Amino acid sequence: MPRALLEVSNVETYYGPIMAIRGISFTVPKGQIVTILGANGAGKTTILKTVSGVMDPQKGSVLFDGKAIHGMDPDRVMRLGLSHVPEGREVFPFLSVRENLRMGAYTRSDPGGIAQDLEMVYEYFPVLQARADQRAGSLSGGEQQMLAISRALMARPAMMLLDEPSLGLSPKLVKEIFDIILRINKERGVTVLLVEQNANMALHIADYGYVLEVGRIVMEDACARLLEKDDIKEFYLGVKEAGVRGTRRWKRKKTWR
Amino acid sequence: MALTFTVHGQDTVPKLFRHVVRERGEKTAMRAKDLGVWRSISWREYGEKARHVGLGLVGLGLRPRDVVAVLADNCPEWLYADLGTLCAGGVTNGVYTTDSARQVEYIVNDSASRFVFVENEEQLDKILEVRAGCPELVKIIVFDLEGLHGFSDAQVLSFGALLELGARYEREHPGVWDSLVELARPEDLAILVYTSGTTGPPKGAMLSHRNILFQLGYSDFLTMPRDGDQQLSFLPLCHVAERSFTVFYPLRSGATVNFAESIDTVPDNVREVAPAAFFAVPRIWEKFYSGVALRMREATWIGKVMYRWALGVGMRVADARIAGTRPSLALRAVCAVADFFVLDNVKRSMGMHRVRGAATGAAPIAPELIRWFMALGIDMREVYGQTENCGLATAMPHQRIKLGTVGVKRPDTEVRISPEGEILLRGPHVFMGYYNNPKKTAETIDAEGWLHTGDVGEIDADGFLKITDRMKDIIITAGGKNVTPSEIENQLKFSPYISDAVVIGDKRRFLSCLVMLDHETVAQFAQEKNVPFTNFASLCRAKEVQDLIWGEIERVNRQLARVETIKKFRLIEQILTPEDDELTPTMKLKRAFVNTKYKDVIDTMYAET
Numbered sequence: 001m002p003r004a005l006l007e008v009s010n011v012e013t014y015y016g017p018i019m020a021i022r023g024i025s026f027t028v029p030k031g032q033i034v035t036i037l038g039a040n041g042a043g044k045t046t047i048l049k050t051v052s053g054v055m056d057p058q059k060g061s062v063l064f065d066g067k068a069i070h071g072m073d074p075d076r077v078m079r080l081g082l083s084h085v086p087e088g089r090e091v092f093p094f095l096s097v098r099e100n101l102r103m104g105a106y107t108r109s110d111p112g113g114i115a116q117d118l119e120m121v122y123e124y125f126p127v128l129q130a131r132a133d134q135r136a137g138s139l140s141g142g143e144q145q146m147l148a149i150s151r152a153l154m155a156r157p158a159m160m161l162l163d164e165p166s167l168g169l170s171p172k173l174v175k176e177i178f179d180i181i182l183r184i185n186k187e188r189g190v191t192v193l194l195v196e197q198n199a200n201m202a203l204h205i206a207d208y209g210y211v212l213e214v215g216r217i218v219m220e221d222a223c224a225r226l227l228e229k230d231d232i233k234e235f236y237l238g239v240k241e242a243g244v245r246g247t248r249r250w251k252r253k254k255t256w257r
Numbered sequence: 258m259a260l261t262f263t264v265h266g267q268d269t270v271p272k273l274f275r276h277v278v279r280e281r282g283e284k285t286a287m288r289a290k291d292l293g294v295w296r297s298i299s300w301r302e303y304g305e306k307a308r309h310v311g312l313g314l315v316g317l318g319l320r321p322r323d324v325v326a327v328l329a330d331n332c333p334e335w336l337y338a339d340l341g342t343l344c345a346g347g348v349t350n351g352v353y354t355t356d357s358a359r360q361v362e363y364i365v366n367d368s369a370s371r372f373v374f375v376e377n378e379e380q381l382d383k384i385l386e387v388r389a390g391c392p393e394l395v396k397i398i399v400f401d402l403e404g405l406h407g408f409s410d411a412q413v414l415s416f417g418a419l420l421e422l423g424a425r426y427e428r429e430h431p432g433v434w435d436s437l438v439e440l441a442r443p444e445d446l447a448i449l450v451y452t453s454g455t456t457g458p459p460k461g462a463m464l465s466h467r468n469i470l471f472q473l474g475y476s477d478f479l480t481m482p483r484d485g486d487q488q489l490s491f492l493p494l495c496h497v498a499e500r501s502f503t504v505f506y507p508l509r510s511g512a513t514v515n516f517a518e519s520i521d522t523v524p525d526n527v528r529e530v531a532p533a534a535f536f537a538v539p540r541i542w543e544k545f546y547s548g549v550a551l552r553m554r555e556a557t558w559i560g561k562v563m564y565r566w567a568l569g570v571g572m573r574v575a576d577a578r579i580a581g582t583r584p585s586l587a588l589r590a591v592c593a594v595a596d597f598f599v600l601d602n603v604k605r606s607m608g609m610h611r612v613r614g615a616a617t618g619a620a621p622i623a624p625e626l627i628r629w630f631m632a633l634g635i636d637m638r639e640v641y642g643q644t645e646n647c648g649l650a651t652a653m654p655h656q657r658i659k660l661g662t663v664g665v666k667r668p669d670t671e672v673r674i675s676p677e678g679e680i681l682l683r684g685p686h687v688f689m690g691y692y693n694n695p696k697k698t699a700e701t702i703d704a705e706g707w708l709h710t711g712d713v714g715e716i717d718a719d720g721f722l723k724i725t726d727r728m729k730d731i732i733i734t735a736g737g738k739n740v741t742p743s744e745i746e747n748q749l750k751f752s753p754y755i756s757d758a759v760v761i762g763d764k765r766r767f768l769s770c771l772v773m774l775d776h777e778t779v780a781q782f783a784q785e786k787n788v789p790f791t792n793f794a795s796l797c798r799a800k801e802v803q804d805l806i807w808g809e810i811e812r813v814n815r816q817l818a819r820v821e822t823i824k825k826f827r828l829i830e831q832i833l834t835p836e837d838d839e840l841t842p843t844m845k846l847k848r849a850f851v852n853t854k855y856k857d858v859i860d861t862m863y864a865e866t
Binding site for chain 1: 780783784787788789790791792793795
């Protein structure tokens with residue numbers, strides 16, 4: 001097994017008095033795509049925020065490449081090679097697409113490399129080149145998502161945290177973006193931690209998956225095996241065996257095995 | 258020959274129900290939550306709904322002594338169906354909602370049920386799946402139609418439609434209801450209660466009106482009823498204890514039954530309801546205790562000191578009561594202070610501050626736990642009984658407490674110990690036998706009328722009964738030592754980290770056990786100690802958790818004789834739910850089943866030396 005690039009161990013994160021993450025541990029091996037699945041409010045976004053330093057954990061440790069990064073400011077974490085693509089894109093709406101991408105390379109000082117990477121993201125997302133001078137706020141949702149991923153790539157990260165890249169996009173666009181995430185992972189060797197509600201997509205591109213429920217991990221396995229589990233099929237993939245009446249509204253109880 | 262027993266001057270359940278409905282009228286009989294708000298149902302409404310259910314069933318062809326099954330979680334409709342059926346001369350039979358379609362089929366056929374009430378879509382699907390194999394079945398009635406719009410079937414009707422049928426039948430046959438209510442005689446079969454049966458298929462125990470009325474006559478032993486008393490219903494109504502407590506006991510006491518929203522919301526619902534009488538199985542009492550134990554660990558230091566002090570005072574008062582002496586005036590004064598500042602708050606935090614009578618039964622409980630509740634000032638009494646004696650054979654008397662025993666026999670009954678050590682019971686509480694099963698009946702009730710309980714025990718000079726174990730559970734180790742596993746298991750279950758345990762060792766060199774963790778407390782322990790874990794299995798495998806459980810076992814071992822100590826253990830690495838075959842509907846591990854299912858795991862403990 002490749003050595004773990006990210007090691008999260010027993011993390012607890014609070015929103016005021018409310019414990020959003022209740023003692024979570026997981027690892028992301030170098031070069032792999034790991035996904036965390038969960039319903040609304042399970043704590044997926046909080047995990048990413050805790051890893052990238054936007055939020056600080058009350059307890060536990062986050063090791064990136066062997067170095068403790070919990071409690072560190074987000075910009076220092078980012079300089080270490082960990083880029084966070086937040087939920088809902090968060091591009092700079094009044095800057096042009098090109099300026100947005102250059103903002104992604106803000107911490108770098110190698111103009112040659114930056115130009116090279118700009119070419120690379122245009123190659124992944126040709127539409128961004130076509131819209132390079134347009135204000136980012138005028139892009140469609142899908143284009144903004146592409147821009148957010150590209151902006152993160154411009155920092156030449158060793159690892160990317162992706163928070164629901166499929167949010168609000170058409171099935172066709174989702175497929176396109178997931179294909180490119182997979183390519184980025186394979187071609188550039190970027191390790192990916194992917195948080196998703198679109199379990200079907202996520203399980204098909206990721207290597208390993210964790211299932212999160214109300215702040216705790218209830219299941220973990222290789223994605224190929226997760227796809228076979230009854231609980232995953234029923235609660236995350238919406239597969240139902242037809243009942244005696246043809247339709248069935250009730251759900252069986254979750255057992256996580 | 259047999260005596261007649263009456264409650265409020267009535268000798269059958271239908272007559273008693275009719276009587277109390279007239280007497281109590283607009284007083285509140287029960288409450289249930291509707292969209293999160295408690296709604297009251299009066300006795301008048303209860304009576305009317307039950308009448309329409311009964312007459313509706315008669316309109317559909319119910320004959321006297323026909324069996325009607327109810328497959329639903331606790332709700333007002335369950336009670337309408339139950340009393341409606343009884344008043345119409347029928348027999349009710351509760352089925353566990355956790356049963357599989359196959360088990361439902363077995364019980365419906367074994368009892369020859371002609372009508373089945375189902376709670377909702379989920380339960381309906383079970384019966385639809387197997388109805389082709391249920392030739393006696395006439396109609397299925399559904400309480401909750403959600404998700405069934407557009408579904409129609411000649412054999413299925415809604416509860417609302419049944420009530421309308423009943424109302425119409427009443428208009429067309431005025432006065433028929435009273436003659437139906439008069440139909441049953443005290444010695445007639447009233448309800449069937451299927452015993453979960455850890456071995457072999459379940460058997461339907463027949464309880465008569467007399468059995469029920471006889472037991473109701475003793476129900477005040479816990480506490481004298483008062484106006485406005487509340488109680489909470491949450492254990493399965495198919496179980497004889499909850500059935501007696503929720504359906505029959507209020508007919509005597511007039512208490513209002515409140516239905517918990519689900520088993521998960523019980524702690525919240527107890528706080529909302531603040532019951533006066535509370536019956537629960539040990540597992541629920543253990544939950545209350547671990548909840549407080551956990552909160553106290555997170556309390557401020559002053560809170561901890563106060564709690565320890567107050568509990569110490571409470572313990573001294575409890576010990577005085579157990580010893581049968583009256584605590585000194587000074588101690589009582591200190592206890593009043595402790596109660597005012599601490600103990601009352603602890604009780605309030607659980608919703609137990611109005612409890613005048615608390616009972617535990619249906620499974621063994623650790624005496625330490627009873628002592629803890631007594632220290633809080635809750636009058637907790639252990640009762641012992643079975644389905645076959647209508648729920649109650651012995652109870653802890655108010656005047657004299659002997660922990661570790663299940664109290665003294667219910668008055669007007671007999672109890673003795675057979676030469677083999679088995680507890681035998683005789684009296685008006687002994688059931689009529691198993692439905693259509695004279696062979697099993699003869700094995701259970703002997704020629705002299707003694708009921709063979711299958712429990713082993715002894716009676717002391719004061720008449721207190723001590724249960725040692727189930728006859729078939731006694732372990733004889735390879736060394737020839739007799740061990741009673743339940744005593745050890747109760748000690749283990751007292752740990753907040755252990756939800757249930759099964760001791761193993763029959764024909765083995767030493768004792769070992771399988772442990773089911775309390776998920777919540779162990780997960781919290783792991784968080785506190787910074788133990789990384791992902792899912793339940795990885796939590797079980799964590800070294801710190803293994804050490805924690807071993808520490809709990811060691812603590813119990815110190816209290817045991819040397820031959821009896823537990824040498825090894827394994828954790829059950831799955832979260833179990835009542836749907837799983839390992840557990841009974843009341844969340845107890847089934848010994849025989851666990852022994853077979855986990856044979857490989859058990860063998861690993863004896864393979865290594």
